[in-house]
Amino acid sequence: MSGFVLKPATRRRTEPVSALPEHTEPTRHRILSNTVRNCESPQEFVAEIEKLWGEAQEKFLTIGRYLVQAKNRLRHGEFELMVATQLPFGKNVAYQLRIVALAVEQNRLEERELPRSYSNAFRLAQMSEAVLSRARAGNLVRPDVTRREIAEFVSIITAEAERQEPDDARVAREIRRLRQRVATLEDELAEAKAKLAELEERRIIDGNAEEAA
Incomplete structure (x- = not known):
């Protein structure tokens, strides 16, 4: 080479x-x-x-x-x-x-x-x-x-x-599209929940630290 x-x-x-x-x-x-x-x-x-x-x-x-x-x-x-x-x-x-x-x-x-x-x-x-x-x-x-x-x-x-397209082909294509959309939304929801839990935990920790001070 x-x-x-x-x-x-x-x-x-x-x-x-x-x-x-x-x-x-x-x-x-x-x-x-x-x-x-x-x-x-x-x-x-x-x-x-x-x-x-x-x-x-x-x-x-x-x-x-x-x-x-x-x-x-x-x-x-x-x-x-x-x-x-x-x-x-x-x-x-x-x-x-x-x-x-x-x-x-x-x-x-x-x-x-x-x-x-x-x-x-x-x-x-x-x-x-x-x-x-x-x-x-x-x-x-x-x-x-x-x-x-x-x-x-x-x-x-x-x-x-x-x-x-035949009706069954259109339906199958729409099912695939919706499944992909659902999977994407589930991923976004899981990410949002994890971020929310992280922020709430951080707020509790910060709040306890302020009370202890």
């Missing part, structure tokens, strides 16, 4: 890992590329902002492609170790970026239609083919789609699926 020696200073870096393409750019070039230029008109502001949005989308897709490559090429355990200890983001973000890149590679999503937010892109990428087709027909597969639009669409799909 050469190349994955863990040093304290390298854990959870705050800058991109050196494998990413933007990290190989000369420092001066990176600084200049982040310089804010003076704009005078709405058109100029829109042009600059759209360019940066496009670059952000390209970056997260490129990172996702590196993660796909790493998953396929690294030996067993190396990929998980790298994600857990050497990247500037956690395993959940790494998973989402990889799923988006896979969706593009498998032609389920086109690069030009990817949402500019990787989290919105992930929500589309994890949809089934049938649901994704409906999302596309509803004009949700586009760069400027919002989280709210996707959430509302998913709510509609979920409600439709629940209505189509």
Whole structure:
């Protein structure tokens, strides 16, 4: 497992890992590329902002492609170790970026239609083919789609699926939900009782101590 020696200073870096393409750019070039230029008109502001949005989308897709490559090429355990200890983001973000890149590679999503937010892109990428087709027909597969639009669409799909469930399946699902709720409430009640008993005991002890004084 050469190349994955863990040093304290390298854990959870705050800058991109050196494998990413933007990290190989000369420092001066990176600084200049982040310089804010003076704009005078709405058109100029829109042009600059759209360019940066496009670059952000390209970056997260490129990172996702590196993660796909790493998953396929690294030996067993190396990929998980790298994600857990050497990247500037956690395993959940790494998973989402990889799923988006896979969706593009498998032609389920086109690069030009990817949402500019990787989290919105992930929500589309994890949809089934049938649901994704409906999302596309509803004009949700586009760069400027919002989280709210996707959430509302998913709510509609979920409600439709629940209505189509047989009665016994709906009842069984509701029973599971209520059992989980009851278990959670019982845990909260037990915790509250223990805390209450602790506070009451402390008050009695403090009261006795004051009387003795």
